[in-house]
Amino acid sequence: MTIAIVGGGLAGATVATELRERGHEGPVTIYAAEPHLPYERPPLSKGVLLGNDEPDSVFVHDLDWYREHDVVVRRGTRVTAIDPARHVLGTADGEEPYEKLVLATGSSPRRMRLADECGKPVVYLRTIEDSRRLREALSSSPSVAIVGGGWIGLEVAAAARSMGCAVAVFEMAEQPLHAVLGPEIGKAFADLHRGHGVDLRLGAAVTAADLAAADLVVVGIGAVPSVELAADAGLAVDNGVLVDATLRTSSPDVFAIGDIANHDHPVLGHRVRVEHWDNAIEQGKTVAHNLLGDDSPYERQPYFFTDQYDLGMEYVGHVGPAGYDEVTIEGDLAGAFRAYWQRDGVVVAAMHANDWDASDAIRASIGTSFAKGAAG
Ligand SMILES: Cc1cc2nc3c(=O)[nH]c(=O)nc-3n(C[C@H](O)[C@H](O)[C@H](O)COP(=O)(O)OP(=O)(O)OC[C@H]3O[C@@H](n4cnc5c(N)ncnc54)[C@H](O)[C@@H]3O)c2cc1C
Known part of the structure; x- marks a missing residue:
């Protein structure tokens, strides 16, 4: 059975790993738009950004692993179309057949026009290159304005403070992380950052003047799932790619996992789309089993972690x-x-x-x- 994995992130790499560990011997190809082997993103706003972890520590496997396990990684190859009825996908090199396909295209940072047009250097954090650029920019910027008091904004704030920058964080909610943690624990994070000297501005929209006052602007206002491929292929899409309890899309031989999967969670009893590291791994494992004939629902509770100071x-x-x-x-x-x-x-x-x-x-x-x- 020929399996195509579209998206060379953590979710996609986990599918390939689990397929080989389960003894699948057929062709497995990962199509990866980025020029890199699959890598993990959490260190990009923590150890790698701080310079504590080696940049190479982010890779899920080294090149030898893919060679030894006969997994083809087509780096720098974006899939431009899939045709579930004909079981073919398209790249700049032409059409290629598959029998089963996994969509793991992840998400990209939500853009902010006010920041893009503020005239200051602006960084969004998603990729290895973004992290490298941000580390360089932090080391030469006395002051940083961070838009968004979510996970990425706060982790960047912690890194920036430890690198000696003056940091202002702008968050519209009454507390950072309010939507996930509520006001009580959100306040604990506010106190943590204020205790480390962050100028935390809550409950108001950031202005052009706020951004103009900084040397560097970092935007962390959430991510948008990359669903164009699925939508163009006629798959059901609504805040992500709609998948059933077993992570199958509206087309029987196409699954979707990781940040893009809007999953009908059998234990929670409602749909949920989770943008977390653990979800990318565990959905990757479940889908590998289901590609090989299981029909297992994905039942795991969402999990995430953070490190700040x-x-x-x-x-x-x-x-x-x-x-x-x-x-x-x-x-x-x-x-x-x-x-x-x-x-x-x-x-x-x-x-x-x-x-x-x-x-x-x-x-x-x-x-x-x-x-x-x-x-x-
Ligand atoms: C800076 C940062 C810090 C984070 N920290 C944490 C944390 O502390 N804890 C936590 O739980 N989570 C964290 N996350 C979230 C976690 O990294 C994501 O949930 C996880 O990366 C999702 O994996 P994925 O494989 O679904 O998507 P991605 O990692 O986004 O990978 C998808 C890949 O698919 C590629 N792609 C897209 N379209 C195509 C196409 N058409 N053809 C080929 N390739 C394509 C993309 O270029 C990308 O490389 C963090 C994320 C970031 C950005």
Whole structure:
């Protein structure tokens, strides 16, 4: 069976890895628009940006691995069309057949016109090149304006402070990370950054004058799923590529995973599109099994992590559209703590900060009735 993987990111590389580990011997080709082998993005705003990690540490495998496992990576090759009815895909080199296809095209940074037109150097952070450019720019920019107090904005703020830049972060919500963590934990992140000297401006839109006052502008206002290929092929698309519980698109021999997959989650009971590292890996594994004949639903709870200054955190679960009615915090919000978001007395999401013994326990708490200290 010839398997085509469109997108050479973490999700795509995981599919190829798992196919070979499961003993699949047929042709596997990864079509990668970027000139690189598949790589992981989280270090680009953390260790690599700070200069603590070697740039080469981001690659999922080295070239020898792909050769030894007979996985073809077509670097610098963008897929321009797929035709699910004829089972062919198109590149600049012409048409190529496939039997099963996995879409793993990821996402790209949401652009901001005000920033693009502000007259200052502007950086968006997604690729190895962006990270390199940002590191160089930070080392020569006394002051940085960061638009967006989400994960990437805050991680860049932490890196910029440690490189000695004056940093202002502009976030429209009342607290950073408000949409995911709510006001209580969002405030803990606000305090963390203010404690490290960040000028955090909340609850107001950034202006051209704010940006003009900085030497460098970094925009981190979210990402847009890359769905053009799927949409042009007539696949069902709505905030990502619509997939069923088993990650299959509206066309039976085409699957979609990672940042682009808008997944009908059987445990959460609603659709969810997750832009996280763990989701790219775990959906990649599930889809490899389903390509080889399983029909397994993807049931894992969303998970993500961040590192900022000396704070490391993990978060499991999903509050979702129904929201939460209570959050219980155990520990010290300025140090190590655990938090449990509950709806109708049931934990729907949980996190820890600086409490690495809690990783398994917070995961196990999801779906249980909350009892104080339950994650002990
Ligand atoms: C700076 C940064 C820091 C992050 N930090 C964290 C973190 O701390 N924790 C966490 O959980 N998550 C983090 N993430 C999110 C995580 O990296 C993503 O969720 C993950 O990369 C998604 O993997 P993917 O394979 O779906 O997509 P991607 O990594 O975006 O890979 C998709 C690839 O497909 C290619 N492509 C697109 N269209 C085509 C085409 N038509 N033909 C061929 N190739 C194509 C793209 O060029 C890209 O290389 C971070 C992301 C960034 C950018």
